[in-house]
Amino acid sequence: MRAYLRRTLSVVTAAALLATGVRAFGGDGITVNITNDGVEDIYVSVYDAGTKAPLIEHQRLNGFSSLTVSANPDAKGVANISWTTISVDSRERHCGRGRRTGLNNDAIVNVHADSSCQ
Numbered sequence: 466m467r468a469y470l471r472r473t474l475s476v477v478t479a480a481a482l483l484a485t486g487v488r489a490f491g492g493d494g495i496t497v498n499i500t501n502d503g504v505e506d507i508y509v510s511v512y513d514a515g516t517k518a519p520l521i522e523h524q525r526l527n528g529f530s531s532l533t534v535s536a537n538p539d540a541k542g543v544a545n546i547s548w549t550t551i552s553v554d555s556r557e558r559h560c561g562r563g564r565r566t567g568l569n570n571d572a573i574v575n576v577h578a579d580s581s582c583q
Contacts, residue, residue: 494535495544495570502575504528506553507561509576513537514545514564525553526576536568544568550578558582 499521501507506527511520511534520534536544546568550561560582565574 493538495538495568495572497534497536497544497546497568498531498571498573499526499534499548500531500573500575501526501528501577503577503579505559505578507550507576507578508553509548509550511546511548514547514566515539520546531573541567544572546574548574548576550576551582552578 497511499509499511501509506525508523509526509532510522510524512518513520513536516537520536521532524532526532534546536546538544543566545564545566547564548562552559559578560580561576561578563574563576565572568574
């Protein structure tokens with residue numbers, strides 16, 4: 466009887482530790498790839514649209530390159546982000562902004578700085 470209880474307790478403890486470890490080490494965030502879809506180097510900031518918390522701020526992103534962020538899912542299990550950009554070249558400054566909703570894991574969000582800054 467003791468051996469049975471010990472084995473059952475071991476299985477329950479292992480299951481609890483495994484469940485806690487999965488939550489602590491990922492799996493809950495949604496991976497989003499932020500891609501500069503132009504030749505011009507830009508600075509990009511990406512925010513969680515629900516909490517307004519920054520995911521990245523003023524990160525340099527070279528032309529046609531990407532970076533990955535992890536966004537929090539909303540109640541529906543999808544990510545919602547907003548982004549702003551500004552060109553690196555201060556002689557001819559350009560800006561951009563946008564918002565994407567309903568993003569699933571490994572979504573690609575194209576960003577650019579092709580408008581005048583106001």
